[in-house]
Amino acid sequence: xxxxxxxxxxxxxxxxxxxxxxxxxxxxxxxxxxxxxxxxxxxxxxxxxxxxxxxxxxxxxxxxxxxxxxxxxxxxxxxxxxxxxxxxxxxxxxxxxxxxxxxxxxxxxxxxxxxxxxxxxxxxxxxxxxxxxxxxxxxxxxxxxxxxxxxxxxxxxxxxxxxxxxxxxxxxxxxxxxxxxxxxxxxxxxxxxxxxxxxxxxxxxxxxxxxxxxxxxxxxxxxxxxxxxxxxxxxxxxxxxxxxxxxxxxxxxxxxxxxxxxxxxxxxxxxxxxxxxxxxxxxxxxxxxxxxxxxxxxxxxxxxxxxxxxxxxxxxxxxxxxxxxxxxxxxxxxxxxxxxxxxxxxxxxxxxxxxxxxxxxxxxxxxxxxxxxxxx
Amino acid sequence: xxxxxxxxxxxxxxxxxxxxxxxxxxxxxxxxxxxxxxxxxxxxxxxxxxxxxxxxxxxxxxxxxxxxxxxxxxxxxxxxxxxxxxxxxxxxxx
Numbered sequence: 001x002x003x004x005x006x007x008x009x010x011x012x013x014x015x016x017x018x019x020x021x022x023x024x025x026x027x028x029x030x031x032x033x034x035x036x037x038x039x040x041x042x043x044x045x046x047x048x049x050x051x052x053x054x055x056x057x058x059x060x061x062x063x064x065x066x067x068x069x070x071x072x073x074x075x076x077x078x079x080x081x082x083x084x085x086x087x088x089x090x091x092x093x094x095x096x097x098x099x100x101x102x103x104x105x106x107x108x109x110x111x112x113x114x115x116x117x118x119x120x121x122x123x124x125x126x127x128x129x130x131x132x133x134x135x136x137x138x139x140x141x142x143x144x145x146x147x148x149x150x151x152x153x154x155x156x157x158x159x160x161x162x163x164x165x166x167x168x169x170x171x172x173x174x175x176x177x178x179x180x181x182x183x184x185x186x187x188x189x190x191x192x193x194x195x196x197x198x199x200x201x202x203x204x205x206x207x208x209x210x211x212x213x214x215x216x217x218x219x220x221x222x223x224x225x226x227x228x229x230x231x232x233x234x235x236x237x238x239x240x241x242x243x244x245x246x247x248x249x250x251x252x253x254x255x256x257x258x259x260x261x262x263x264x265x266x267x268x269x270x271x272x273x274x275x276x277x278x279x280x281x282x283x284x285x286x287x288x289x290x291x292x293x294x295x296x297x298x299x300x301x302x303x304x305x306x307x308x309x310x311x312x313x314x315x316x317x318x319x320x321x322x323x324x325x326x327x328x329x330x331x332x333x334x335x336x337x338x339x340x341x342x343x344x345x346x347x348x349x350x351x352x353x354x355x356x357x358x359x360x361x362x363x364x365x366x367x368x369x370x371x372x373x374x375x376x
Numbered sequence: 377x378x379x380x381x382x383x384x385x386x387x388x389x390x391x392x393x394x395x396x397x398x399x400x401x402x403x404x405x406x407x408x409x410x411x412x413x414x415x416x417x418x419x420x421x422x423x424x425x426x427x428x429x430x431x432x433x434x435x436x437x438x439x440x441x442x443x444x445x446x447x448x449x450x451x452x453x454x455x456x457x458x459x460x461x462x463x464x465x466x467x468x469x470x
Contacts (some may be wrong), residue, residue: 070394077391080406081400084389088402210386328405 004290005277008297012042013237020243021278024069040068045185046300047121047238050076054119073118080107080118083125084208086177090127091213093140099213100196101137102128102203104224112206113245121238124178127217127345130196131164131183136297138170138181146172146179160192165189166340185227190266190333193223202257219254222246223261226274230327233320234277235299243278266333288326295323377446379453381425382462390418401460408459412439417452425465427453 003023006014012034043052049072084107094101104126107117114120142148150171154194156161168187172179184192202217216224220287225246229239250258262268267290277296302356308321325334387402397410397418410418411419418436431449435442456462 066394073393074398077393077398081389081391081398081407085400085402085405118393209389 004293005297008293010301011242012038013300014047015039016043016046016048016052017237019055020048020237021128022244026193031208034062037068040064040072044072047236049073050116050119050121051114051241052121054114054116076121077118077360080110080122082177083107083122084117084211086174086179087125087127087213088211090125090141090179094127094129095135097136097140099129099133099137099140100200102199103206103213103215104128104221105228107208108206108213109221109242109246111208112204112215113199113221113249115240117208124180126182128196128199130200132165134170134181134183135160141170141172141181143181146174149173149178155185159340185224186231187330188333188337189340190264190267190336191227191270191273191328193227193261193264193267217254217257218246218249219257222250222254222258222274223267223271224289226261226271227267229277230270230273231324233299234273234296235302235325237300238276244273265330266328266336269307269327269329292326377427377431377450377453379427379457379464381465382421382427382453383425383457383465384418384421384462385460388461399461404460406459408461413448413453417449421462 007021009017015034016039016069039052040049043049049069051308053064053069053073078159087103087107091101091103106122106125110120110122111117138148148167148170151163154328166187166189168182168184170181172181186192199216199220200214202220203214204217205212207213215221222243225239225242227244232239234240258271262271272286272288273292276286280354321338324337328334328337378410385401389402390398391398392415394411394413397415398454399410399418400406401408413434416434417430420433424430427449431445434445434449438445453462457464
């Protein structure tokens with residue numbers, strides 16, 4: 001049976017999807033009917049140009065325009081080098097204070113699962129620490145000159161507690177590189193699969209150059225990708241490609257971990273979706289998946305639509321909640337998601353709203369206070 | 377040649393891009409570029425520190441006069457050492 005995305009994706013995207021994500025597509029050809037510029041542009045939008053380049057090395061009949069490719073891959077190489085360099089600094093900083101930390105995704109995933117830390121587009125640096133170590137890690141980063149970008153405002157002690165309880169990251173910036181300090185995989189605590197000590201126990205070393213970094217084990221990486229991808233609407237092919245790549249390295253313990261995690265009702269659909277997006281698993285028909293696949297196809301097509309207007313952002317906010325609710329069934333799970341995403345307006349930017357909506361702000365604040373009262 | 381053996385500095389990271397390479401020295405945070413032949417030398421330096429062996433392999437791989445190759449290699453090795461990208465190994469290291 002054809003994978004549902006076969007029917008929904010436009011030809012060039014489908015071509016990339018089937019070639020780079022190892023998905024059987026009987027209608028896929030060698031790509032020769034597409035202009036190479038068309039494929040490069042789409043691969044670049046989907047964050048898979050490095051993967052496409054590697055694939056073409058083994059497919060000599062398929063040529064990519066070298067100037068465009070070189071410019072993009074060169075920029076990506078410099079970015080990956082900068083990220084690893086920054087990771088080493090962050091690592092030494094945290095290690096110097098005895099803080100255990102795990103690097104997630106980015107160049108570390110690329111090195112571990114593709115053997116080349118620059119093959120995969122990476123935007124920022126994600127580092128996971130124990131929730132108990134977050135205040136210390138925040139101070140260390142600040143004292144080392146990293147500028148906090150999320151939340152921008154200072155937090156009162158009560159807000160600190162709320163923030164740790166309901167959010168999942170602090171954002172920092174240095175020399176235009178973003179460093180995200182995480183203590184869980186997503187805002188919603190129910191989407192957490194395991195506490196830090198367990199993640200640490202299952203974490204693995206990955207070597208880049210002469211240096212060694214800790215990264216999540218394969219099972220935890222898959223779970224993290226499943227959550228991250230689901231929340232982001234699986235809007236880039238690079239995330240879907242990662243699923244298959246990580247899953248190929250699974251040991252029996254990783255399989256067991258993922259199966260056991262599916263017992264968490266907040267995660268069952270999220271993981272089921274990740275399985276169905278991965279290679280050779282899209283053939284089983286599940287009615288709840290149909291609207292989800294339609295949404296994912298729309299997201300993949302819209303990835304290049306550019307900066308949305310404030311109104312579109314609002315619409316997209318509502319739509320993404322509807323979509324996330326679809327993935328996280330059960331009243332308690334949904335309330336937990338609402339709570340984690342709504343009560344913390346610390347990084348809310350009023351300039352996002354068009355003028356005609358600003359009179360609604362007091363009402364929004366009132367609703368938030370009500371939710372605070374109800375849920376905290 | 378001025379140097380007999382060189383090893384790549386452990387603080388240097390490299391990325392290959394379309395037959396060329398971008399290097400980053402993490403101590404100085406400076407980026408460097410290598411052309412295809414420079415990349416080939418860099419790849420060989422990852423395998424051996426013996427510059428004579430590298431020279432001999434290059435002689436067999438490229439149609440080049442030995443004197444020209446020696447001159448170019450000398451210049452490249454000087455650059456790598458001056459930039460801190462490679463160094464003479466301390467006694468006892470491979």
